[in-house]
Amino acid sequence: MASSTASCGQMHKITDGSVHTPLGFKATGLHTKVKRKRKDLGAIVCDVPASAAAVYTLNQIQAAPLDVTRESIAEEGTLRAVVVNSGQANAVMGKVGVADAYEMRDRTAQAFGLEPLDVAIASTGTIGERLQMEKILPGIEALHPEANPASANAFAESILTTDTCTKETCYATEINGKTVHIGAVAKGSGMIHPNMATMLSFVTTDAAIAPEHLQQALSEITDRTYNRITIDGDTSTNDMVLTLASGKAGNEPLHPEHPDWQPFIQALQCVAEEQSKQIARDGEGATKLVEVNVKGAPTDEDAGKIAKQIVGSDLLKTAVFGTDGNWGRIICAIGYSGVTINPETIDIAIGPHLTLSQSEPVNFSEEAVTAHLKQDEVFIDVELNIGDGSGKAWGCDLTYDYVRINAGYRT
Amino acid sequence: MASSTASCGQMHKITDGSVHTPLGFKATGLHTKVKRKRKDLGAIVCDVPASAAAVYTLNQIQAAPLDVTRESIAEEGTLRAVVVNSGQANAVMGKVGVADAYEMRDRTAQAFGLEPLDVAIASTGTIGERLQMEKILPGIEALHPEANPASANAFAESILTTDTCTKETCYATEINGKTVHIGAVAKGSGMIHPNMATMLSFVTTDAAIAPEHLQQALSEITDRTYNRITIDGDTSTNDMVLTLASGKAGNEPLHPEHPDWQPFIQALQCVAEEQSKQIARDGEGATKLVEVNVKGAPTDEDAGKIAKQIVGSDLLKTAVFGTDGNWGRIICAIGYSGVTINPETIDIAIGPHLTLSQSEPVNFSEEAVTAHLKQDEVFIDVELNIGDGSGKAWGCDLTYDYVRINAGYRT
Numbered sequence: 119m120a121s122s123t124a125s126c127g128q129m130h131k132i133t134d135g136s137v138h139t140p141l142g143f144k145a146t147g148l149h150t151k152v153k154r155k156r157k158d159l160g161a162i163v164c165d166v167p168a169s170a171a172a173v174y175t176l177n178q179i180q181a182a183p184l185d186v187t188r189e190s191i192a193e194e195g196t197l198r199a200v201v202v203n204s205g206q207a208n209a210v211m212g213k214v215g216v217a218d219a220y221e222m223r224d225r226t227a228q229a230f231g232l233e234p235l236d237v238a239i240a241s242t243g244t245i246g247e248r249l250q251m252e253k254i255l256p257g258i259e260a261l262h263p264e265a266n267p268a269s270a271n272a273f274a275e276s277i278l279t280t281d282t283c284t285k286e287t288c289y290a291t292e293i294n295g296k297t298v299h300i301g302a303v304a305k306g307s308g309m310i311h312p313n314m315a316t317m318l319s320f321v322t323t324d325a326a327i328a329p330e331h332l333q334q335a336l337s338e339i340t341d342r343t344y345n346r347i348t349i350d351g352d353t354s355t356n357d358m359v360l361t362l363a364s365g366k367a368g369n370e371p372l373h374p375e376h377p378d379w380q381p382f383i384q385a386l387q388c389v390a391e392e393q394s395k396q397i398a399r400d401g402e403g404a405t406k407l408v409e410v411n412v413k414g415a416p417t418d419e420d421a422g423k424i425a426k427q428i429v430g431s432d433l434l435k436t437a438v439f440g441t442d443g444n445w446g447r448i449i450c451a452i453g454y455s456g457v458t459i460n461p462e463t464i465d466i467a468i469g470p471h472l473t474l475s476q477s478e479p480v481n482f483s484e485e486a487v488t489a490h491l492k493q494d495e496v497f498i499d500v501e502l503n504i505g506d507g508s509g510k511a512w513g514c515d516l517t518y519d520y521v522r523i524n525a526g527y528r529t
Numbered sequence: 530m531a532s533s534t535a536s537c538g539q540m541h542k543i544t545d546g547s548v549h550t551p552l553g554f555k556a557t558g559l560h561t562k563v564k565r566k567r568k569d570l571g572a573i574v575c576d577v578p579a580s581a582a583a584v585y586t587l588n589q590i591q592a593a594p595l596d597v598t599r600e601s602i603a604e605e606g607t608l609r610a611v612v613v614n615s616g617q618a619n620a621v622m623g624k625v626g627v628a629d630a631y632e633m634r635d636r637t638a639q640a641f642g643l644e645p646l647d648v649a650i651a652s653t654g655t656i657g658e659r660l661q662m663e664k665i666l667p668g669i670e671a672l673h674p675e676a677n678p679a680s681a682n683a684f685a686e687s688i689l690t691t692d693t694c695t696k697e698t699c700y701a702t703e704i705n706g707k708t709v710h711i712g713a714v715a716k717g718s719g720m721i722h723p724n725m726a727t728m729l730s731f732v733t734t735d736a737a738i739a740p741e742h743l744q745q746a747l748s749e750i751t752d753r754t755y756n757r758i759t760i761d762g763d764t765s766t767n768d769m770v771l772t773l774a775s776g777k778a779g780n781e782p783l784h785p786e787h788p789d790w791q792p793f794i795q796a797l798q799c800v801a802e803e804q805s806k807q808i809a810r811d812g813e814g815a816t817k818l819v820e821v822n823v824k825g826a827p828t829d830e831d832a833g834k835i836a837k838q839i840v841g842s843d844l845l846k847t848a849v850f851g852t853d854g855n856w857g858r859i860i861c862a863i864g865y866s867g868v869t870i871n872p873e874t875i876d877i878a879i880g881p882h883l884t885l886s887q888s889e890p891v892n893f894s895e896e897a898v899t900a901h902l903k904q905d906e907v908f909i910d911v912e913l914n915i916g917d918g919s920g921k922a923w924g925c926d927l928t929y930d931y932v933r934i935n936a937g938y939r940t
């Protein structure tokens with residue numbers, strides 16, 4: 119078994135690219151003093167109505183901004199702007215939270231010269247604290263990208279909570295002879311165990327594509343990317359992935375029967391996978407990215423489920439932190455994943471080192487495995503030998519800092 | 530809402546009682562040097578064939594001793610002895626592990642003057658390491674309770690791994706005019722997220738009861754007790770609860786139509802609940818026992834599922850460690866538990882302090898909540914206001930020591 123990394127095929131990575139790179143988009147962020155020092159309010163705007171698609175958390179407790187954004191997208195399937203605050207999540211605030219969310223949207227529309235239904239909103243931060251509207255509303259007035267140096271990095275910074283770094287990605291690909299860009303910005307880094315959606319991630323593209331086809335593409339790749347990461351097993355109340363397509367690349371509109379549909383899906387998946395890995399790597403307190411690759415499962419879905427169970431095991435995560443090649447915790451997680459396996463035919467490798475073959479322990483070099491576990495990217499490969507399904511999942515180690523951050527920070 | 534504690538009704542707690550207290554049982558433990566200092570091999574014996582019942586982990590990867598014990602119980606439904614080693618789990622050792630398990634059983638039978646099918650075995654410790662038979666077999670020769678000072682406490686000590694204390698319980702109750710004792714010994718304290726069974730727990734009673742009825746009683750109470758604890762979300766490969774009934778109390782044999790069946794079930798549940806709380810309180814690195822009590826759910830099962838989801842949330846566990854009255858993490862866990870709830874009607878109290886009422890935040894004293902969270906028993910009460918189902922679950926806080934223990938200890 120060999121470790122694997124994401125394959126982005128023919129795609130061209132744009133260094134320093136972000137959500138502003140696709141034609142038609144600007145982004146910005148500023149500091150309203152809700153947070154002590156870091157930027158806390160940001161926006162992405164598109165100079166034309168962009169096709170819009172989103173996936174949301176499946177948590178039954180959903181923050182007010184999600185409903186407001188759903189309403190804006192439902193109207194015509196297009197958006198002109200999204201505004202995001204960090205610090206308070208505007209979740210579980212009852213009627214006052216709903217009113218604040220609508221005011222946030224409506225005041226943005228007013229300030230940007232748009233209709234309310236052109237605007238999406240998102241919030242992240244502490245549950246059960248009221249938005250500091252006395253700071254956010256003046257912030258919105260000052261937020262117009264014409265009034266600010268447009269900066270995708272400022273936007274990426276403005277949406278962070280316990281994250282230690284911004285998470286930006288951009289790739290270019292060819293779609294029927296036109297260059298199409300896909301850029302994205304995300305934030306983590308706790309309460310991360312997405313289910314049909316995830317944390318916050320904003321994806322822009324200049325591809326031409328109708329809203330319903332953009333939604334189809336987003337839903338398809340979400341199950342293989344954002345939904346395959348876990349930091350702590352807690353599915354947030356505020357998770358959302360929002361995708362905007364300006365159409366400015368000038369390609370023929372994409373749809374599932376278009377010959378370039380699959381290349382577009384792959385491009386979108388490539389960006390989403392890179393965002394997912396950025397989030398996992400910056401999990402609260404994390405020192406390492408862990409990628410688990412499961413093969414030989416009954417189905418791809420089963421493989422993904424097992425991979426996510428392994429990468430979500432607190433015991434595996436502490437073993438990775440302690441650089442302990444403890445494959446017993448890996449097979450234990452395989453056994454309780456809920457997928458029917460054959461207990462007698464399992465192979466497990468840590469990095470390139472086989473530790474279990476056909477469910478029998480293999481003599482391996484503890485030093486070599488420890489050396490692999492000391493790297494900042496750890497690969498675990500599992501071969502179940504019962505089918506053709508495969509799938510990956512990403513997570514991080516569980517460290518003293520995770521406890522420190524969460525014994526103090528109120529999310 | 531008021532916090533609640535276990536109610537053991539008319540039962541009489543036996544101070545210093547344990548698995549040796551019910552008539553007919555002796556227990557002992559000794560040090561074979563598999564572990565550096567602590568005892569690591571123990572046995573319980575019964576001087577008559579005891580009705581036997583067991584529940585096992587639902588992990589598909591099951592340690593060899595579980596199959597051997599199943600075979601012994603299947604024969605006649607009775608046992609005379611159980612022998613347990615700690616240090617190695619004898620899990621995922623392939624054919625050699627199966628052979629070692631049988632040898633452990635057969636040599637015990639020989640040494641104790643019993644038939645192999647009179648003997649159950651159990652192992653706990655590191656997965657994927659071979660049993661140190663060269664130490665265990667001489668240990669078995671020396672283990673006969675006649676050759677050792679009988680000591681339930683020595684047995685309780687001999688089965689520990691990362692546990693910091695022994696876990697022993699004993700209650701007495703009246704069954705049709707006879708005093709019936711139920712004693713129990715358990716070990717935790719990591720890889721604890723039982724599913725139909727749990728860690729190791731050994732329950733003895735002098736009640737007269739046929740094996741099939743003992744099995745029925747054990748299965749019924751397991752779902753409300755052992756299966757309601759979680760330390761780290763990892764369901765072990767070696768979990769087992771084994772119950773032995775000597776019949777020496779002299780009561781008419783118990784069965785589901787017997788007028789004292791329910792009192793017996795309650796007595797057994799009381800012992801199992803106390804064992805469960807002892808295990809949760811001594812979770813790896815734990816400083817506190819957390820009890821979550823959910824009411825107003827569609828069914829008792831739903832309430833138990835939500836309670837276990839809350840108590841298993843890493844974010845809630847770190848908040849408890851940090852004495853942060855962070856009810857947002859509680860409602861977040863309610864929302865992703867998979868049980869259909871009404872997001873608008875939820876009450877949450879931490880200790881006696883209401884923090885959320887009908888899903889709207891309540892002004893509460895942060896100091897008072899923090900004072901409750903500083904106690905070594907923390908109570909969280911949830912009222913969903915949609916039905917009559919209720920259920921509890923138990924867990925512990927997530928601390929720096931959990932990370933320290935598991936970044937180093939190989940389970």
